[in-house]
Amino acid sequence: MASPAxxxxxxxxxxxxxxxxxRLVERDPTANVFITSHLEASRGLSPSYEGGEVIxxxxxxxxxxxxxAGVNLVPIGVSAADGAALGTHLGQSGRKFSxxxxxxxxxxxxxxxxxxxxxxxxxVRPTQPLLAITGHPLxxxxxxxxxxxxxxxxxxxxxxxxMFEEEVGYSPFVGGGEHYRRRVASLVRRQASLADFDDDGQxxxxxxxxxxxxxxxxxxxxxxxxxxxxxxxxxxxxxxxVLAAQRRAPVVSLYVNSFNTRALAAYNTVGFREVGxxxxxxL
Numbered sequence: 001m002a003s004p005a006x007x008x009x010x011x012x013x014x015x016x017x018x019x020x021x022x023r024l025v026e027r028d029p030t031a032n033v034f035i036t037s038h039l040e041a042s043r044g045l046s047p048s049y050e051g052g053e054v055i056x057x058x059x060x061x062x063x064x065x066x067x068x069a070g071v072n073l074v075p076i077g078v079s080a081a082d083g084a085a086l087g088t089h090l091g092q093s094g095r096k097f098s099x100x101x102x103x104x105x106x107x108x109x110x111x112x113x114x115x116x117x118x119x120x121x122x123x124v125r126p127t128q129p130l131l132a133i134t135g136h137p138l139x140x141x142x143x144x145x146x147x148x149x150x151x152x153x154x155x156x157x158x159x160x161x162x163m164f165e166e167e168v169g170y171s172p173f174v175g176g177g178e179h180y181r182r183r184v185a186s187l188v189r190r191q192a193s194l195a196d197f198d199d200d201g202q203x204x205x206x207x208x209x210x211x212x213x214x215x216x217x218x219x220x221x222x223x224x225x226x227x228x229x230x231x232x233x234x235x236x237x238x239x240x241x242v243l244a245a246q247r248r249a250p251v252v253s254l255y256v257n258s259f260n261t262r263a264l265a266a267y268n269t270v271g272f273r274e275v276g277x278x279x280x281x282x283l
Contacts, residue, residue, distance in 0.1 A: 083109025091117030163223035
């Protein structure tokens, strides 16, 4: 078997590379939904592309992999060898990033060299099963789940913040909460925020349609109010989220920490199946 071609170097992609990048992304549209959603929203690359850039890796004149480089790093088809070289390239540039997430091999390869130029990470999560479902969920959906309204922002923001703190380990309100509130408000306006409420108006369950492309919706922010945990409600709520997401794209996906066995069991009950492995480095 021939060895892969040595990379020619790193190139910031522009609109001339749209077709090549689209072909690369289409090799795994579920794993690459983050970049696909950006490309669809902006109709391809442009010089002022969405607050970041896409760095391409070429070999023999062909685009073989790429990486979104903005606040976060998101690899696209990056091999272990190219990831290590890319991590060095980014580290030497002096740029700082908040996280790296995506296919595990690529993320960990980038981090293997980028860490020499970075502060101690807040957390490294090397194994996060990437799950997906097509077709109808295997359980009946919860009837009460619906899109949240702007007049419910004062209730949904604390629930989102509680989920964030449980997941990441610190409050999203550190340094002021207005930016986070605007982010949640944007999800609500775009009908990407789903929740059910109890008789006192408190959130029972919530989730977001975080990243959406023509083929895939990636769910994020799944959270059950602690007062309602252990009652067997999660699967039916997740089924309702799946049905809402499938009105926008046929594949519904998410990634979850491997140690979150309760969540994995619920996703399995609904009909999600593992299609890959992600990793995340929080900086």
